[in-house]
Amino acid sequence: MLFVAPERHLLRAKDLADGRYFDSLTVDDLARAAGLSRAHFSREFRRVFGESPHAYLLGRRLERAAALLRQTDRPITEICFAVGLKSLGSFTTSFTRFFGLSPTAYRRSYPPAAAYALVPSCVLSAYARPTQHVSRRHAGDAAVASPPTVQSNEEGS
């Protein structure tokens, strides 16, 4: 039987945060991926990776949001939801705490996305939308929509 280092299970949780941050992931989901109880998981994750799983997941979401702010002209609200965050208010607060600038100011501090966009942003927003990453429970239903129906799915945002 192969020896599996305990860190390997924690890495699975970290990978889940990195790979599916746009889903409504919680620390409980990460703990499940590592096969540990939530309290034990949080302690171990912090010991091994140097920050709490909550901070790691939030950091990943904000990092992705920052990339979208730099590289696209998508509205900030849309970016907030696209990275798995639910509240624009707490997104703005957390973003400002991490980056020292509000999302709007951060975007303004870079050249406009259109200056180096390789494809039009309407195409990006249709095709870069993570339709293949829909959570399993939604797979197979209308959530795996083709690009032309994307807009209608986002009416609520």
Place this chain on the structure above:
Amino acid sequence: MIKIGTAQLWVQDQDEALAFYKDKVGFEVRSDVTLPEMGDFRWLTVGPAAQPDIAIVLMAIPGPPVMDDETAGQVRSLMSKGFAGTIFLTTDDVRSDFEELKGRGVEFVDEPQEQPYGIDSSFRDPSGNHIRLTQVREFAGV
């Protein structure tokens, strides 16, 4: 003229790594040689069929005297945490490769996603090593 011949990757278990890279990733086995005179050191290399002159050596973490126990434990830990190295693979059809590898049970971290430089995905080998699989965008020269 200097070229890359073989690059090294630590693995937890060579048999497990061999099965993964051969049967799941689809690499060829380039050499699998065990040397009794060197304490059964096993030189195990794999590589993609499209590049017969480039290989990855799947290296077991040695014990003393080559590597002391403490260092071996550190390497093992780094590897399990995913910080022992990354291999960047490219392909001409990442979505098709993704489906194929996923169908064989490969643990993907990132499913194919559009990035400014192409369509990118990543997976882990059983040891925790990070492998990226990217379909690099062909720039139109504009």
